[in-house]
Amino acid sequence: MAGTYTTRQGDAWDAIAHRVYGSVKxxxxxxxxxxxxxxxxxxxxxxxxxxxxPPADSLADNMPIWRTEA
Structure with a gap:
């Protein structure tokens, strides 16, 4: 899967992660x-x-702070 992704107009980080990796995590x-x-x-x-x-042990702790619950 390693490679590159070329953005589309209006893409956001979480949407790209979902599109590329299958999850916003x-x-x-x-x-x-x-x-x-x-x-x-x-x-x-x-x-x-x-x-x-992504690393095999990559979980929700890799999410940016604005995507985690307080």
């Missing part, structure tokens, strides 16, 4: 591997993101 992993784009909330079309395979 990998949102944090996706963000960790794309530091140059961390200031982006909604993407424009054509941004190429790195999509490395």
């Amino acid at each position: 990998y949102t944090g992993w996706l963000m960790e591997n794309n530091h140059p784009h961390l200031d982006t909330f909604r993407f424009r079309a054509g941004v190429v993101l790195q999509t490395p395979d």
Whole structure:
């Protein structure tokens, strides 16, 4: 699965994680591997993101704080 993902207009981190990895729980992993784009909330079309395979033990603790319950 390791590779890249080219964004569509309006893509957001969690939607991309769901599309690429099948779950929003990998949102944090996706963000960790794309530091140059961390200031982006909604993407424009054509941004190429790195999509490395997630670690086998990757769980909800990889989610960004705004996706976890307090």
